[in-house]
Amino acid sequence: MIDVKLVDYLAGLSRLELREGEKQAMTAGLEQIVAYMDVLNKLDTAGVEPMSHVFPVKNVLREDEAAPSQDRGELLAGSPAGDTEAFLVPQAVE
Amino acid sequence: MTWETVIGLETHVELATRTKIFCSCTTEFGGEPNTRCCPVCTGMPGTLPVLNKRVLEFAVKAGLALNCEITRYSRFDRKNYFYPDLPKAYQISQLYLPIAREGTVSIRTQAGDKTIRIHELHMEEDAGKLVHDPWTGQTRCDYNRCGVPLIEIVTEPDFRTADEVIAYLEKLKETLQYLGVSDCKMQEGSLRCDVNLSVRPLGGGALGTRTETKNLNSFKAIARAIDYEARRQVELIGEGKRVVQETRRWDENKDATYAMRSKEDAQDYRYFPEPDIPPIELSQDYLDGLRGAQPELAEAKRERYRAHYGLPEYDCRMITSDKALAAFFEGLVALGAPPKQSANWIMGEVLGALSARGMEPKDMRLTPPTLARLIERVGAGTVNRNTAVKVFEAVFDADGDVDAYVREHGLEQVNDNSLVRDAAARALEANPQSAADYKGGKEKALGFLVGQVMRELKGRADPQAVNAALRELLG
Numbered sequence: 001m002i003d004v005k006l007v008d009y010l011a012g013l014s015r016l017e018l019r020e021g022e023k024q025a026m027t028a029g030l031e032q033i034v035a036y037m038d039v040l041n042k043l044d045t046a047g048v049e050p051m052s053h054v055f056p057v058k059n060v061l062r063e064d065e066a067a068p069s070q071d072r073g074e075l076l077a078g079s080p081a082g083d084t085e086a087f088l089v090p091q092a093v094e
Numbered sequence: 095m096t097w098e099t100v101i102g103l104e105t106h107v108e109l110a111t112r113t114k115i116f117c118s119c120t121t122e123f124g125g126e127p128n129t130r131c132c133p134v135c136t137g138m139p140g141t142l143p144v145l146n147k148r149v150l151e152f153a154v155k156a157g158l159a160l161n162c163e164i165t166r167y168s169r170f171d172r173k174n175y176f177y178p179d180l181p182k183a184y185q186i187s188q189l190y191l192p193i194a195r196e197g198t199v200s201i202r203t204q205a206g207d208k209t210i211r212i213h214e215l216h217m218e219e220d221a222g223k224l225v226h227d228p229w230t231g232q233t234r235c236d237y238n239r240c241g242v243p244l245i246e247i248v249t250e251p252d253f254r255t256a257d258e259v260i261a262y263l264e265k266l267k268e269t270l271q272y273l274g275v276s277d278c279k280m281q282e283g284s285l286r287c288d289v290n291l292s293v294r295p296l297g298g299g300a301l302g303t304r305t306e307t308k309n310l311n312s313f314k315a316i317a318r319a320i321d322y323e324a325r326r327q328v329e330l331i332g333e334g335k336r337v338v339q340e341t342r343r344w345d346e347n348k349d350a351t352y353a354m355r356s357k358e359d360a361q362d363y364r365y366f367p368e369p370d371i372p373p374i375e376l377s378q379d380y381l382d383g384l385r386g387a388q389p390e391l392a393e394a395k396r397e398r399y400r401a402h403y404g405l406p407e408y409d410c411r412m413i414t415s416d417k418a419l420a421a422f423f424e425g426l427v428a429l430g431a432p433p434k435q436s437a438n439w440i441m442g443e444v445l446g447a448l449s450a451r452g453m454e455p456k457d458m459r460l461t462p463p464t465l466a467r468l469i470e471r472v473g474a475g476t477v478n479r480n481t482a483v484k485v486f487e488a489v490f491d492a493d494g495d496v497d498a499y500v501r502e503h504g505l506e507q508v509n510d511n512s513l514v515r516d517a518a519a520r521a522l523e524a525n526p527q528s529a530a531d532y533k534g535g536k537e538k539a540l541g542f543l544v545g546q547v548m549r550e551l552k553g554r555a556d557p558q559a560v561n562a563a564l565r566e567l568l569g
Contacts, residue, residue, distance in 0.1 A: 013362055015176045052169065052367030060372045064111050064148035067118035070132045078138075085127045086234040089178045091226050 002031045096296040099324040100304075101253035101289060102213075105266065106244050107276045108220065108284035109152045115219050115243035116143030116186065116371075123282050127236035135241035137182030143370050145170075149243040150193075150374065152275040153217045154384050156245055157194025159269050159391065160212050166376050168193050170217070170368035178235050179221035187246075189365045192216035193374075199249075199269075201261040210262050211250040220244050245275075251290065251301065256317040263287065263313065268392045272417050280312055287316060292337070293327045302327070303337040307351050309344045319344040323351050395420055403433035412441050418456035419444075425462025431469045439465060443483060447490050459493045467496045481505050481553055505554055511563070514547070514555055518563040521546040532568055540564060 007026050011018050018026060072085070081088040114121055117134035134141045157164050171189040197212030222240040226233050247266065253259050267278040267285060278285040287310050292302035307323055310316045327337050342351040390398075396410040405413075413423045419440060426436040444465075448455060468485060471477040477485065477500055488499055500506055521543050522529045531539035540561070547560045 013176065053369060053372055055372070057372045058375050060144060061147040061150065062118070062144045064113050064146050065118065066113045066120045069119045069130050070136075072126070072128050072131075075128060075131055075136065081232075083234075086225075086236055087128070087178075087181075088232045088234060091228070091231045091233045092178050092224065 002027050002034060006030075097293045097324075097328050098296040098298075099254055099291060099293055099320070100251045100301055101259060101291050101320065102251035102304075103247075103249045103253070103259060103262070104288040104290065104306075105247045105263070106220075106286045106288075107156075107247065107266075107270060107278065109149055109243040109245060110274065110276050111146055111148045111152065111243055113146060114241035115146050115149050115217070116241055119241065121242050123284075125238055127234075128238065130238040131240065136237050137180070143186065145371055145374070146243060149217060151384065152243075152273075153193045153215065153245050154376070154381070155273050155388065156247075156270060156275050157197065157215050158385055158388060159273055160194070160197035160199055160215065160247070160266075162194035162197030162212060162215055164194050164376065164381060165191055166381075167191065168374045168376070170371040171365045172368045173363045173365055175363060177221075178233060179224050180240065181222070181235075181237060185219060185221065186368050186371065187218035188216035190367070199262060199265055201258060201265055203255070203257045203261045205255070205257070208252075208258065210252045210258070213248045213250050215245055215247045218244050218246060251292075256320040259289070259320060260313050260317060263316070268414075272389060272391045274389070274417075283311075286310070289316065289320060289323070291320065291323050291327070293324055293331070302331075303339050305337065305339065305351075306341045307344055308341060308354075311346070315344055315346060318349060319351055322349065326351070392417075392420070399423075399433070403427070405433060405437055409434075409437040409441065412445075413437060416455045418454070418458070422455065422458070422462055426466050426469070429462055429466035431466045432473070435469055435473075436465075439469060439486075443486050447487070460490050461493050464489055464493050464496055471496065471500070475556065476500075476506055478554065478556055504552065511559070514551070514559050515563045515567070517547045517550045517555075518543075518560065518567055521550065522564070522567060529568060540568075 004023055004027055007018070007023050007030065011023075011026075076082045076084070076087065079087045108121075111121055113119060114135055117132050119130045119132050119135055122130070134143055154164055168188065169191045170186050172184045173187045173189070174184045176183050192214040194215040195213070197215070199210045199212060201208050201210060220239050220242040222235055222237040224233050224235055249262070253262065263285075270276045270278055276284055280286075289307045289310065290304050291307065292304035294300065294302045305323060305327070307319050310319055323342070330337055338353075341354045343354055344351050392414040395414050396407075399405045399410045399413065400407065414420045422444070423436055423440055426439075427433050444455075444458075444460070448458060465486070468477070468482055468489075472479055472482045485496060485499055485505065488494060489496055525543060525546060528539045528542050532543070543564050544557060544560050547564065548555055548557065551560075
């Protein structure tokens, strides 16, 4: 059951600030999604191994060999806030 | 009431690979902020992480050395959380099928021997470094460390004292260093430890409510935090209050733990299997290969040095305190140097020279053949022990040639008895008062005369031979 309390909790975990109207819309939207999961749950999956990966591949590994990193200027250019050395984000207090 | 402290440890160890766990950026410590980053470790959309082969190998080696059951079919899981130290908003870790489980580590403290059970060992990626600036209300993010490979080793709550915890960490550090899977430098954060601690009335029963203490950067801090936290919990209970399950941080300056604000601590990681990393299936051949290639660990070396070379316990501990030092010792012995003399040189001159230079044994340029040659010459009586120390100092830094140095500086021991006798006679002639003093019963005067002879022979004579020659001449 999705209620506003749960939406508040999820918003907190996701670091999202929702306005009142958005909370209502989000509650209804999530309710719909979860309802669809109920449809899927009607399928009989007894004896079916849960799938974690779509393709039947395993042991995909790379050698421990260094390659040049990305240019810092280029890396930081894509960030909404930053100086010449670092990404800047609103203070995350611990 | 008497209380018992119950402790479990979670230890994070950075692996000594050249590159990060899922991309080819270097793992080297230091470096300008954000210069060791790429689209993968900064979590850009559309990138695909690929597991570093050596991370898997190191994790399995560590698991084997800690007597774990290796998981033949293993997987990574996604641990979701929103905190800017991880730009992907999740950490790739292992929850459901960790690479190794159910191991043991035997420790020794003053209280005796004990076995600590390992609950599990798993692989994961490290997070970036954040610097908070309260003035601007901003946080600077440096992602150089983001994606550095870690293994996390989780014990069962088997510790009862800080002594046991330290003994375990020392053993763990020694084991991982000998395996070559980590340098375990606490000051650089390559070995980090969280302490889970609760108290209960002595004699067992249900476990009390535990707290987790983080930010412990030295063995000293760990020992003090354990003492502090155990006392704090006992006092709380004594006052009729309850211990709250929470994460606390150790404050080195205040010598106390404090609770992290619980709102930010709200945890719901919503783990699920990591779709970007296919599962890992280890063959019997792969495991046998790694098992067969495991190096001899420090404990086995100590036992062998005791049994085969008859070295005292103290010597064994000193020499195996560092892998490179143990290798150096074994190099000397393999070249025929007597084990006890080799040990003495290592514990005396070698460690002394290293500490005077602030160097680690692994960075030493002196090689076993050089020191073995010097030990051989002392044994053969062609260089005396005091002169040998000077030769050692001269050849230490550049692994110089012992024979050439001795020859060029005329340091060969004078074994020609007539030369020694002549020098002794000259010394008596030049110092009649000392000769008279000795004859008058002053034994000390002989020491002075020996010194004079040694000086004339530039320290190259065997002091015993000089002593004998003087006594003979003095009748």
